[in-house]
Amino acid sequence: MVKEIEKTGLPVVHVATVLPISETVGANRIVPAVAIPHPLGNPDLSEKDEKSLRREIVEKALEALQTDITEQTVFVDEE
Amino acid sequence: MSKKLQIVHYLNQFFGQIGGEDKADIPPRLEEGPVGPGTALNNALGEDAEIVNTIICGDTYFNENLEESKAKIKEMLDEIDPDLLIAGPAFNAGRYGVACGTVAEIAKEEMGVDVVSGIYPENPGYEMYRQYAYFVETPDSAAGMRSAIPDMVKLVKNYIDKDGELGSPDEEGYMPRGVRKNLFVDERGSSRAVKMLIDKLEKNEFETEYPMPVFDRVEIAEPLENLSDAKIALVTSGGIVPKGNPDHIEASSASKYGEYSLEGVMDLTEESHETAHGGYDPVYANLDPDRVLPVDVMRDLEKEGMIGELHNKFYATVGNGTSVANAESYATEIAENLVADGVQAVILTST
Numbered sequence: 001m002v003k004e005i006e007k008t009g010l011p012v013v014h015v016a017t018v019l020p021i022s023e024t025v026g027a028n029r030i031v032p033a034v035a036i037p038h039p040l041g042n043p044d045l046s047e048k049d050e051k052s053l054r055r056e057i058v059e060k061a062l063e064a065l066q067t068d069i070t071e072q073t074v075f076v077d078e079e
Numbered sequence: 080m081s082k083k084l085q086i087v088h089y090l091n092q093f094f095g096q097i098g099g100e101d102k103a104d105i106p107p108r109l110e111e112g113p114v115g116p117g118t119a120l121n122n123a124l125g126e127d128a129e130i131v132n133t134i135i136c137g138d139t140y141f142n143e144n145l146e147e148s149k150a151k152i153k154e155m156l157d158e159i160d161p162d163l164l165i166a167g168p169a170f171n172a173g174r175y176g177v178a179c180g181t182v183a184e185i186a187k188e189e190m191g192v193d194v195v196s197g198i199y200p201e202n203p204g205y206e207m208y209r210q211y212a213y214f215v216e217t218p219d220s221a222a223g224m225r226s227a228i229p230d231m232v233k234l235v236k237n238y239i240d241k242d243g244e245l246g247s248p249d250e251e252g253y254m255p256r257g258v259r260k261n262l263f264v265d266e267r268g269s270s271r272a273v274k275m276l277i278d279k280l281e282k283n284e285f286e287t288e289y290p291m292p293v294f295d296r297v298e299i300a301e302p303l304e305n306l307s308d309a310k311i312a313l314v315t316s317g318g319i320v321p322k323g324n325p326d327h328i329e330a331s332s333a334s335k336y337g338e339y340s341l342e343g344v345m346d347l348t349e350e351s352h353e354t355a356h357g358g359y360d361p362v363y364a365n366l367d368p369d370r371v372l373p374v375d376v377m378r379d380l381e382k383e384g385m386i387g388e389l390h391n392k393f394y395a396t397v398g399n400g401t402s403v404a405n406a407e408s409y410a411t412e413i414a415e416n417l418v419a420d421g422v423q424a425v426i427l428t429s430t
Contacts (some may be wrong), residue, residue, distance in 0.1 A: 001316060001396075002427050003297040004410030009417050011300040013327075016429040024291075028299045036430050038363040039317065041370030051376065054369065058376045058426070062386065065303045065424045 002027040012016060013064040015039060015057060019074060029064040030074045084128035084239055087161040088117040089152075089182045091175045094167075095135030103139035103174075103349070107151045116224060120165065123232040127239050132159050134182075138174035145181070153185050161192060163235065166212065168197025168227040169204060171219035176204025181339060183212035193243060195234050197227040200254060201404070213238075213245060213253040287379060303424045305387075312390035312422040316372035316398030317364065317430040319347065328397055330357025336396035336414065341389065345374040346375040358399030359430045371428055381385030390422050398429060 002014045003026060014027035017036045033039030041053045064075045086092045092102040094115045113121040113130040121130045134155055156164070164186040166179035176198050183194040189385070194212035198205045215234055217227040230252060237251050245251045264271075278285035303309050304327040311323045314405040320328055326337045344351070346366035354364040354371060369375045398406070417425065 001314065001406050001410035001413070003161070003295075004407050005314070005414040005417065005425055005427070006297045008414045009300050010414065010417060010422065010425055011303055012425040012427055014429065015428050018429075019235050024294060026294045030295065033428070037360045038370040039428055039430055040373045040376075041363060041367060043363050043370075050370075052426070055160075055376045056379065058373050061426045062306060062380075065311075065426075066306055068302050069278050069299055071299075075402050 011065045013061045013075075015061050023072065023074070026072065028069065028072050029067070030072070031061045032065055032074065032076060033057065083122075083126065084162045084235075085159075085260075086124075086128055086130045086163045086235075087156060087159055088113060088120065088130045088133045089164065089166040089179060090115060090117065090133060090135050090288045091169075091172070091178065092135060092137040092142075095133065096353055097135060097137075100139075104142050104143075105135070105137035106144070107134055107148055107155065109133075109134040109155050116228060119163075119190050119228050120232060120235075121227065128163070128235060130165070131161065135180065138172070138178060141181070141317060142174045142180040142386075148178075148339045149185060152182055153189065156186060156190060156192070162236070164192055164194045165231065165235070166196040166417040168215070168217045168224070168231065169202060170197075170217050170221055170223060170227075171197075171199040172201050173203055176202035177192070177207065178204075179365075180204040180208025180211065183208055187211040190306060192318065193238065195238065195253075197231050198254075204405075206404075209254065210256045210258055213251070213256070216250060216254050223288075231366055307384055308387040310388050310390055310421055311377070311386050312393065312417050312420075312425050313341075313372055313374065313377065314394045314425055314427045315394055315429070316401075317428055318354045318397040318399075319352055319364065319368045319372040319393075319395050319401060320355050322351055322353050324353065324355045330355060330397060331399045331401075332366065333397040333399075333401045333405070333409075336394055338392055338394055338413075341374060341393055342391050344374060347372060347379045355395075356397045356399055356430060358397075364379060364430075371430060373426075373428070388418070390420065392416075392420070 002012050006012045013029040014022050015031045015033050016022040017033040021028045096115050111132040114133040117130050169176040170177045186192040195216040196212045197215040215230045217223045275285050295348045322393050352368040354361045357395045382388045
């Protein structure tokens with residue numbers, strides 16, 4: 001789906017947990033998600049912390065959308 | 080085989096030379112000998128085989144009267160008692176491909192009669208019925224008849240030469256049927272795997288025992304220039320839908336996608352939304368659907384001016400077991416809508 005949308009020229013970022021699938025299928029901009037049942041959440045955290053985490057991932061996704069890339073790129077945090 | 084192989088040929092109304100779309104509603108009929116492309120097949124088969132009868136049925140009639148068509152055709156096949164069935168070639172004609180596949184299933188499953196056919200790989204008839212026939216790969220239109228016929232003839236001749244015991248798709252020239260045959264080999268799997276790995280590490284040639292599907296690549300889209308002015312849309316394969324799943328998107332093998340309004344929606348909650356996806360534990364997504372479709376955060380970013388706006392609609396389907404072909408077709412439509420609505424970038428979430 002990511003690729004079909006990108007074919008129209010819209011930048012798309014795939015926020016996905018199972019990176020090997022996203023990479024193999026060929027999404028260009030990928031942001032790793034937390035877990036399959038809660039890609040943008042973590043029920044072990046407090047509501048406030050969870051929302052913070054979600055925001056971090058979304059901000060990373062928005063960053064990916066603004067980044068010029070030349071090849072498939074997984075956007076991870078710089079350690 | 081001592082006597083000439085007796086073949087029945089299945090054709091639609093067009094190749095059966097009855098008419099075009101205007102005749103797509105004709106019920107199954109039986110003709111003596113070969114018709115249309117069957118003549119070329121028959122001539123090429125020469126002394127080894129002959130098309131004794133041709134069954135012709137309208138593509139629309141077949142697909143709209145499935146049970147009657149199947150019953151009638153089974154009756155005809157029982158009467159003729161052929162050694163082999165040839166269906167099509169159907170190229171990329173969907174209804175015709177499905178009809179050929181269904182007839183192949185009758186012949187193979189109910190009568191033990193093998194089937195040779197020709198089809199374009201993306202024709203749904205191939206994916207649905209590939210285990211019932213030896214499908215030769217054809218181009219997507221009838222212009223491909225000139226290669227389809229010789230390819231099908233070759234396969235039939237191989238079939239005759241080998242007394243019906245055809246080898247692998249590569250050897251014989253048909254498309255994979257997804258049929259698994261067990262065989263004993265001398266070397267055990269662990270040993271073969273390690274040898275293959277060593278070859279791979281040493282950059283030697285190696286042959287995989289299980290080819291992985293190949294995915295095409297899409298040209299990288301230009302990045303967003305001005306985030307604070309941009310209209311961003313959310314799309315998900317995680318199955319987030321309004322509470323009650325009003326469009327009944329299936330938990331697996333979704334046959335559709337949904338378009339849902341985010342007008343005035345600042346946050347997804349247990350009361351307002353849910354997940355329809357059957358492939359992951361739904362508990363967390365049901366308690367807080369923002370965990371799959373981050374509406375709450377997007378609204379915050381919108382309010383703060385970090386993004387221009389969150390698009391007032393979101394799109395969802397269920398990725399669980401949904402075929403690539405279907406997912407692509409949903410996304411093509413979704414993309415059309417997004418572009419028409421002036422969306423400039425998309426965040427697509429998957430579970």
